[in-house]
Amino acid sequence: MFRPLKKSFNLKKESKIDTDIKQTARRVYDAPNKGILWDWEVAGYIFTKAIAAGIIAFPFLFQMTGLVKVADSVLFTVAISSLLFLGLTGILLIKDLDQPKRFLYVLLRPNWTSWLVKGGYTITAFGGLVTLWCVLKYFDFPIIADLIVWPILILSVLLAIYTAFLFGQAKGRDFWQSPLLSLHMLLHSVVGGSAALLAASMFLPALMPLVPLLKEILIWSLLIQLLSFAAEFLSSHPTEDANKAAHMITHGTFRTAFWGGVVLLGNAIPLLLLIGKLRIAGCSRGLSFWY
Amino acid sequence: MSFVIFIKRIFHRVYVACKAENDVPVGVNRTWVKYIEKGEFPHTKRFFSVMRCNHCEDAPCITICPTSALYKRPDGIVDFNNERCIACKSCTQACPYDAIYIDPETHTAAKCNYCAHRVDVGLKPACVIVCPTEAIVAGDLDDPISKISQLVAGNQVTVRKPEKGTIPNVFYIESDNASLVPNGFLLVDKESGVTSSRVVQAVKKKFQFKKRVKN
Numbered sequence: 001m002f003r004p005l006k007k008s009f010n011l012k013k014e015s016k017i018d019t020d021i022k023q024t025a026r027r028v029y030d031a032p033n034k035g036i037l038w039d040w041e042v043a044g045y046i047f048t049k050a051i052a053a054g055i056i057a058f059p060f061l062f063q064m065t066g067l068v069k070v071a072d073s074v075l076f077t078v079a080i081s082s083l084l085f086l087g088l089t090g091i092l093l094i095k096d097l098d099q100p101k102r103f104l105y106v107l108l109r110p111n112w113t114s115w116l117v118k119g120g121y122t123i124t125a126f127g128g129l130v131t132l133w134c135v136l137k138y139f140d141f142p143i144i145a146d147l148i149v150w151p152i153l154i155l156s157v158l159l160a161i162y163t164a165f166l167f168g169q170a171k172g173r174d175f176w177q178s179p180l181l182s183l184h185m186l187l188h189s190v191v192g193g194s195a196a197l198l199a200a201s202m203f204l205p206a207l208m209p210l211v212p213l214l215k216e217i218l219i220w221s222l223l224i225q226l227l228s229f230a231a232e233f234l235s236s237h238p239t240e241d242a243n244k245a246a247h248m249i250t251h252g253t254f255r256t257a258f259w260g261g262v263v264l265l266g267n268a269i270p271l272l273l274l275i276g277k278l279r280i281a282g283c284s285r286g287l288s289f290w291y
Numbered sequence: 292m293s294f295v296i297f298i299k300r301i302f303h304r305v306y307v308a309c310k311a312e313n314d315v316p317v318g319v320n321r322t323w324v325k326y327i328e329k330g331e332f333p334h335t336k337r338f339f340s341v342m343r344c345n346h347c348e349d350a351p352c353i354t355i356c357p358t359s360a361l362y363k364r365p366d367g368i369v370d371f372n373n374e375r376c377i378a379c380k381s382c383t384q385a386c387p388y389d390a391i392y393i394d395p396e397t398h399t400a401a402k403c404n405y406c407a408h409r410v411d412v413g414l415k416p417a418c419v420i421v422c423p424t425e426a427i428v429a430g431d432l433d434d435p436i437s438k439i440s441q442l443v444a445g446n447q448v449t450v451r452k453p454e455k456g457t458i459p460n461v462f463y464i465e466s467d468n469a470s471l472v473p474n475g476f477l478l479v480d481k482e483s484g485v486t487s488s489r490v491v492q493a494v495k496k497k498f499q500f501k502k503r504v505k506n
Contacts, residue, residue: 025469029326031342032318034392037380098378098398105358105377116357116381170384171351171455239454 041096045089046163047192049123050185052085053160054193056130058217059210060149068213072137074206078197079134086127115166122162126155160189175245180232187228190221195270215274222271229263292367292405293460295428295442296341305341305418305427312406312417319392321403322418327470338470341427344369344390344403345451345459352382352391352402360400366431367460370407373399387455405429432460 059078062068094103107124110117129152136145164182167173178184194217201207201214233250237243249258309315309322322343329336346369352361353369360376363369376399383391383400394401406416414420419429430439442448448462451471463471 025327025329027325028328028337029324031320031323031325031389034383034389037383037393096379098380098393099376102358102377105375106379109358109375111353111357111359113354114357114381116355116379120357166355166381169351169355170381171457172384172387172389 038096041092045092045096046185046188048085048088048092049163050160050189050192051196052082052089053126053156054189054191055085055196056082056193057153057156057189058193058197058214060153062210062213064146064149064153068209070210071206074204074210076134076137077204077206079130079137081196081200083127083130083134086123086130089123115162115169119162119166122155122158126152126159129155156189157186161185173245174237174239174242177239177242178232178237180228183228184225184232187221187225190217191225194218194221219271219274222267222274226263226267226271229267292346292410293430293432293439293443293462294343294346294405295439295448295462295464296466297424297426297428297464304421304423308417308421309403312409315401316395318395319401321390321401325470327467329469338467340463340466340470342388342390343461344386344405345388345457345461346403346405347460348458349456351385351387351455351457355381355385357381364407366410368405368407368410369402370404371400371402373397373401376400387452387457388459 056078059070059075063070063075094100097103106117106120110121112118129148133145133148133152136142136148161182164185167176167181170176194214197207197210198214198218201211233246237246248254306320306323310320313321315321322341325340325342327338327340329338346367348367350361350363350369353359353363356362357379358375358377360373361369361371361382373394378393378399380393380400383389383393386402391400391402393399406414406418409416416427416429419427428439428442430437432440432443434440442464443462446464448464449466449468449471450459450462453459
């Protein structure tokens with residue numbers, strides 16, 4: 001039986017219908033959805049940037065701390081590889097712009113509060129120093145080259161994590177406000193770098209002295225990464241939108257990519273293969289490299 | 292500079308006036324009217340709300356913009372300069388109100404700029420002038436005798452997403468909170484036109500309800 005709306009909205013005594021009305025709000029007309037604004041180029045740039053930072057950091061760190069004696073040819077190869085991945089990062093960043101011809105504005109007309117500018121300068125400084133290191137090594141100035149290794153290592157950490165601060169500035173994206181984001185980015189780089197080096201060791205015998213230590217690093221970083229996923233997705237988020245986003249990843253649209261790609265293929269299987277010391281470790285390296 | 296919006300007086304012409312005044316292309320909007328429905332048939336109610344840039348005091352779009360293409364004018368208006376914009380779309384990610392879009396003609400970011408070109412010559416924004424019911428009031432909150440100051444002081448006002456700490460400057464009177472931050476949502480696939488499963492479920496539920504009433 002029809003019930004007049006006026007009566008159902010009596011503020012003094014709220015009926016069950018009033019409660020239902022309040023609980024069933026739905027959007028029926030709105031501005032068109034803008035779609036995905038940061039598409040595969042941004043995901044791709046995070047991937048290439050993580051490898052660019054990680055692939056150079058470990059051999060340089062091992063060499064400087066004396067943990068492993070690394071051949072100059074290996075250092076040179078990883079420096080060039082890092083520059084290649086950094087170049088790819090730059091190409092993807094520029095490709096994502098709707099005004100690609102203006103990309104230099106980031107460096108020439110900077111707004112210093114933006115982490116996009118700080119990141120742009122980090123990429124430029126990192127690329128510049130690695131190039132300088134290669135030039136110094138090539139023309140045989142080892143002492144000066146060694147002096148810039150520590151700045152390169154510091155910049156590689158900044159390169160790995162600055163995107164977390166950029167995402168933190170994106171206040172319209174609640175899920176990116178996670179305090180664990182910089183840890184995720186750092187782990188991403190550690191996993192990407194160590195897995196890429198392990199995969200490369202199948203073709204470059206000069207990398208073999210690094211393999212035992214890289215395996216240890218990959219095992220621990222995969223383990224911590226899985227724990228960080230658990231911390232991120234098993235805990236409650238401060239806003240409803242962040243909870244919705246987490247639910248979409250674990251139970252919604254992205255569940256197959258997350259559970260199948262990220263958790264299983266990208267972390268759990270490589271971890272089990274590495275821990276089990278199976279002969280097919282090469283497969284695990286490939287998987288870790290990819291995810 | 293701020294806006295006060297009387298939700299229950301809203302007309303669609305504010306949206307049309309904005310489109311005409313700023314030559315906003317088809318498919319994108321600087322301001323728009325959003326509909327929310329609540330309840331199950333026949334006990335339903337529809338709410339309207341006007342969405343736009345909130346000209347925040349602490350605007351995250353200005354903070355994140357790498358080239359200062361988005362900036363705050365001395366009068367508080369958050370304006371943009373499309374000559375500087377590189378269209379990195381970071382501002383669209385930073386805005387909690389989804390008020391910024393990429394103009395399909397200039398390929399740069401754009402949004403409500405309080406009709407700054409009109410304000411500069413002493414006129415009010417187009418949406419304010421066109422509304423026959425004075426649903427939108429624009430003015431300076433720093434001026435204690437302005438109409439907007441008195442409205443904000445004398446009414447219960449709401450802002451969108453205050454928890455973001457952006458200190459928005461668009462105030463809603465007689466608003467329904469769900470119309471500003473809805474619990475339900477509508478997602479339509481652009482290509483196929485298929486609605487999200489949640490909407491489909493809601494429609495199915497509505498039909499089941501009708502069937503039950505009929506029986």
